[in-house]
Amino acid sequence: MQEVLTNNSPRLHENFSQVVKSYYQLTKPRIILLLLITTSAGMWMAAKGEVEPLLLVSTITGGALASASANTINCVYDSDIDYIMERTRWRPIPSGRVKKRDALIFAIALATISFTLLTVVANLLAALLAMSGIVFYVLIYTHWLKRHSVQNIVIGGAAGAIPPLVGWAAVTGDLSWGAWLLFGIIFLWTPPHFWALAMMIRDEYKEVGVPMLPVIEGDEETARQIWIYTLLMIPATLLLVYPLNLAGAVYAGTAIFLGAIFAQKAWLLLQTPEDKIVARSLFKYSILYLMLLCAGIVVDSLPVTHNFTTALVQNVQTLISAVVM
Numbered sequence: 001m002q003e004v005l006t007n008n009s010p011r012l013h014e015n016f017s018q019v020v021k022s023y024y025q026l027t028k029p030r031i032i033l034l035l036l037i038t039t040s041a042g043m044w045m046a047a048k049g050e051v052e053p054l055l056l057v058s059t060i061t062g063g064a065l066a067s068a069s070a071n072t073i074n075c076v077y078d079s080d081i082d083y084i085m086e087r088t089r090w091r092p093i094p095s096g097r098v099k100k101r102d103a104l105i106f107a108i109a110l111a112t113i114s115f116t117l118l119t120v121v122a123n124l125l126a127a128l129l130a131m132s133g134i135v136f137y138v139l140i141y142t143h144w145l146k147r148h149s150v151q152n153i154v155i156g157g158a159a160g161a162i163p164p165l166v167g168w169a170a171v172t173g174d175l176s177w178g179a180w181l182l183f184g185i186i187f188l189w190t191p192p193h194f195w196a197l198a199m200m201i202r203d204e205y206k207e208v209g210v211p212m213l214p215v216i217e218g219d220e221e222t223a224r225q226i227w228i229y230t231l232l233m234i235p236a237t238l239l240l241v242y243p244l245n246l247a248g249a250v251y252a253g254t255a256i257f258l259g260a261i262f263a264q265k266a267w268l269l270l271q272t273p274e275d276k277i278v279a280r281s282l283f284k285y286s287i288l289y290l291m292l293l294c295a296g297i298v299v300d301s302l303p304v305t306h307n308f309t310t311a312l313v314q315n316v317q318t319l320i321s322a323v324v325m
């Protein structure tokens with residue numbers, strides 16, 4: 001008996017870790033990471049740089065579980081087209097590693113734990129916002145728009161902009177202008193983020209009949225719309241500084257610098273819409289952009305940065321008046 005167990009245990013262990021890996025992949029973990037970074041930015045800004053550690057960890061965990069649930073249901077719903085597309089064929093459901101029914105039970109369990117955790121440790125508003133993110137992403141984007149409208153990701157993109165609202169609500173219990181502006185920034189960021197990728201893999205979407213903008217309107221029109229959203233997004237990022245006065249010089253410098261690179265890449269794509277390397281560069285940069293913009297929000301809202309920039313501005317003012325006098 002002992003011998004049988006010993007011989008079988010490596011294989012048992014291997015099978016178990018394969019199962020865990022498959023369920024982990026269902027949740028699209030790399031996308032969750034960026035969603036959590038935006039949640040954290042919302043929390044830091046709402047708390048003016050002083051977030052309670054327990055609240056931070058619980059909100060991040062609750063947000064991660066809700067996003068994981070949404071992504072898993074999306075994998076269940078889209079398994080037919082995921083099976084056909086090269087990029088998604090390896091996913092756990094189309095490759096036969098996880099059954100649809102099991103994935104659905106897993107998603108319901110994740111959503112239930114998320115709702116409970118957010119309600120108990122944060123508040124009901126944060127929990128309801130996280131659940132509305134799941135419902136919006138699954139019903140409005142995945143079920144209703146993705147396969148039927150060329151504006152699918154513009155309207156559906158609102159789901160991906162909900163995480164900072166969850167973070168803000170967890171800290172303050174309500175949603176103010178700052179929270180809605182963070183929502184708006186991510187809403188405007190989503191079309192350039194996604195359409196740049198869709199330009200790279202346009203033929204795959206065409207094959208499965210998903211009406212993404214490059215499939216329906218072509219690369220030139222897509223590049224033009226990416227450019228327009230970029231031009232709207234960059235000034236929107238600066239509204240946090242003026243008139244909302246929720247961020248200072250560190251954030252302003254970061255947003256202008258990062259925005260200039262974004263604009264340069266979007267402009268290049270406008271000049272060469274057929275160039276997949278340029279589209280790929282914009283897609284990759286869009287992810288780095290949002291990460292660094294959120295890092296800018298966090299650093300800017302820390303009390304030490306706030307004190308430093310205030311002192312710096314005062315010293316410059318004193319110097320100017322001394323020179324002028």
Ligand code: HEM
Pocket residue numbers: 030031034035038087141152153154156157158159160161186190193194197287290
């Ligand atoms: C409707 C809105 C959105 C659509 C349609 C979309 C679509 C996509 C797609 C198709 C990919 C490629 C994934 C893959 O290769 O498996 C991707 C990658 C990614 N998306 Fe989005 N996205 C959206 C919004 C967001 C939002 C709001 C975030 C986070 C704030 C985000 C973060 C990411 C990240 C981090 C990646 C890279 C993942 C990797 O490295 O594999 N996306 N997106």
Ligand SMILES: CC(C)=CCC/C(C)=C/CC/C(C)=C/COP(=O)(O)OP(=O)(O)O
Pocket residue numbers: 031035063066067070071074078129130131132133134137142159160161162163166
């Ligand atoms: C608060 C909360 C829980 C919000 C939910 C946010 C959420 C899960 C956003 C995901 C956005 C996204 C990656 C869409 C891609 O779907 P797709 O079906 O076009 O991608 P695919 O082709 O790779 O499957």
